[in-house]
Amino acid sequence: MTHTPTLSLPSIRLAGTAALALAAAFAAPGAFAQAWPAGKPVTLVVGTPPGGSVDVYGRTLAEQLAKQTGGTFIVENKAGANGNLSAEYVNGAAADGHTLWISTQAMFTINPSVYTKLRWKQSDFKPIAKGIESPLVLVTHPSVPAKTLPELAKWAAANPDKAAYASFSPGTPSHFLGFQFNERMKLNMVHVPYKGSAPQIADLLGGQVLLGFTQLQAALPQVKAGKLNAIAVTSKERTKFLPDVPTLAELGHPDLSSTIWFGLVAPSATPKAVLDQIQAAVVRAQASAELKAKLEPQGFDVPQENGDAFAATIAAETARWAQVVKATGFRANE
Secondary structure, eight states: OOOOOOOOHHHHHHHHHHHHHHHHHHHSTTTTOOOSSOSSOEEEEESSOTTSHHHHHHHHHHHHHHHHHSOOEEEEEOOOGGGHHHHHHHHTSOSSSSEEEEEEHIIIIIHHHHOTTOSOOGGGEEEEEEEEEEEEEEEEOTTSOOOSHHHHHHHHHHOTTTOEEEESSTTSHHHHHHHHHHHHTTOOOEEEEOSSHHHHHHHHHHTSSOEEEEEHHHHHHHHHTTSSEEEEEOSSSOOTTSTTSOBTTTTTOGGGOOEEEEEEEEETTSOHHHHHHHHHHHHHHHHOHHHHHHHGGGTOBOOOOBHHHHHHHHHHHHHHHHHHHHHHTOOOOO
């Protein structure tokens, strides 16, 4: 007679548990993950209009990521509300690695302090990599006789009817550094906000406003042509693009040091395996000589900061700007 073995109750339970665990492993997000991008286009969402600096970086990164991965990358511009529309759009998309946000320092670290009804949170996103970094430069119209920071402060104090500072947008480092400079030098300059670097530079060149913190990329050709004077840069060390211009730090104001950046973030609900693949691809793209060759001539530094290091930068800058925003009492129009 053939004996058929029987399974004890504990054995049946163990076998059932193993089967459920195996099924769960196959069903789990990221388990045996398909290589990213998974056969469909990846959209890089830019929160500014086409043609601006953020857009240029986005398209350069998209081109490199396509070469790195063999995938299709599309740049989509969702301008409005100082980047908040682009944040909301990405936050509402599927968290599968195929809709990513190219954010900026102002959008990501300042907006949470200046908008009282923000419809997204920093925790909704996972920092991937800082893309480009650049200081601001304090410039003056050539009609201003001052050539140094102390001379500029003395001139502004003596000419309150002429002294006003331009920013490329309210609620940005350009605005807040002007406020801090005003306060530090005990001045009473009026803030003149613009809607972008192009109109800010146009009025600085025309002498409608005589000084301001500007984006290096917008100011560089004008400074080299002698149409604007560069007084100081806001990076901790001198920039290779204006090596003869001192930093605010070396002039005795290290707490005013600041750089602007653009960077890539992903919805935080994206599976870790996918996030890891995105970060690896972006790190390779950022290190490529081709990407640097396109961005550095425009006045951009291309850092190699990603993952946890990028997240730490964001946390520190968010705390810093929150204090400045509180001091100014500034609130953005919703």
